[in-house]
Amino acid sequence: MNVDEAIALVERASAEELFGGGDAQRKYRTLAKLVHPDFAGPRGTTAFARLSELWRGRNAIHTARGSYSTEVLAYRGDLSNLYKVPEGHLKLARDPSCNDLLAREATALRQIAEQGDPRYLPYVPRLVDSFRHRSDTGEVRRANVIGVSAARLHSLEEVRARRPHGLDPRDAAWMWRRLLVALGLAHRAGVVHGAVVARHVLIEPDDHGVVLVDWCYSVADPHEHIPAVVPGHRPDYPPEVLARGTPGPGTDIFMAAGLMSQLMGDRAPKALRRFADGCRLASPRQRPDDAWQLLAELDELLLRLYGPRRFRPFVL
Template identity: 80%
Template sequence: MNTDEAIALVEGASAEELFGGADAHQRYLRLARLVHPDAAGPRGTKAFARLAELWHSRGTIRSARGVYSTAVLDHRGDLANLYKVPEGHLKLVRDPSCNDLMAREAAALRRMAEHGDPRYLPYVPRLVDAFRHKTDKVYRGNVIGVSATNLHSLAEVQQRRPHGLDPRDAAWMWRRLLVALGLAHRAGVIHGAVLPEHVLIEPDDHGVVLVDWCYSASAPGERIAAIVPRHRDQYPAEVLDRGTPGPYTDLAMAAGLMSGLMGERAPKALRRFADGCRLASPRQRPDDAWGLLAELDELLHRLYGPRKFRPFTI
């Protein structure tokens, strides 16, 4: 590359196009040598200033609605990187082949925001932005926010309670998870991946947020498009067989999750209740989260008496 080519490239390219690869720093140094005024003369002054501006703005993604930074990687999910931004998190797929799953999440969150009961919307993330980000390829990104703070996943709870969670603590998590699912199902959305990493709790206030709607189905007859391979044994048969999912799918996975969380500490009555949600035939399982919540409340009252707040720490 000669000086003229370097100047033309810097003047016409974006930061992502110049520095999107693994050798970004070396590319910057090479271009800086070519367009520096000491080498290019006066015509390099403008290009060198623009190169510096592009270098300092790298990692910035612009959409029609906002500007987001990828400077702070907060979490690596199954499909996407989550970057901390003032609005919450920027969720950007690592592989463009997963763009359709990111689009599913955006569609599900929009549908719940439009058709869900406003009282229960804090149980799911809100969609702040959804866009396509173009570098050498096109990547879909979602910006999502939640109202709760101090969130921990049930995967973390499992790690810290290897001998099982007290069923009285699991009770409030299960109840609130059913509320989140009730919100989604009445809006016509199936989550499709009720797994430990996707259920976040706020220990102090007993909050629950159900996240990662990339695997969801929100159109009539839509199948669950993908699974998390390491959790394959936690999926009901209709997902693995590419059948039609329904509320019974999410309720079965939720029951399996909570049963696993309690382990041997679960009383027989609660184990039977969970097993009834996980029968092989979807038609034999519960398919109404609100109705199931009422049944769970009755069972919990028989086991533990009137509900009362139990402080919980991770």
């Protein structure tokens, strides 16, 4: 390839056409040498600048709503890789077989945003974009771009690891209360989360914020089943899910109560343990199914146990 051919190629080609299908570094170095102004003269200035821009954006996915980089892998989730982007995270399925689960998440978040109470929307992620991406190998994978309002978030999985002897029930109280708000918001919008486990509940310690994430296992149709069980969490699910029965609000309440019981461990007072046990009855008909009503009942119990609510700083 001579200089003229290299300049023409850079001027018309996309980043994928220039660097896809092989050793991207070698292709970039070859083109950079040919179009560099020191070699090509002034006519290479524009081409070299464009080549540099294409190289910087080679790992970006472009949609009608924006461009999202896959440069920074922030987290490896159950089904997807999450890449840090200015809007929050780009969530890209690792395998096309999980595309339907990411589509479920997009459906659930849209439905909650459209039908949920705006005051409580910060308790769930914001769907920024959702699309299908075709890779260089031809695989088509679903992607969601997710944003959250809080900045410094930690999962309850991390909290549990840092409090191996159990969480003080007074700290668990605000987490449980806010988790019930997130569930109440979703249930009123007709969505069941279906995967209320420690890694999917994020907290903001300073402001006592809670965000319920990963809606890939959700159900937004009352006739559907929970599509899958979170790996390693089968014992945390209620009987109706394991029997492929119809889930409901009580499904999430069952899992939330179990999670909070695990967090507190032996530190939970008897009255709080009995309250959690009542949320985990085997029969969905006997179990609470209204998160807002349950929140009011929890508040009454906490008032009897600890007195009027007051802010309690929480430091991990």
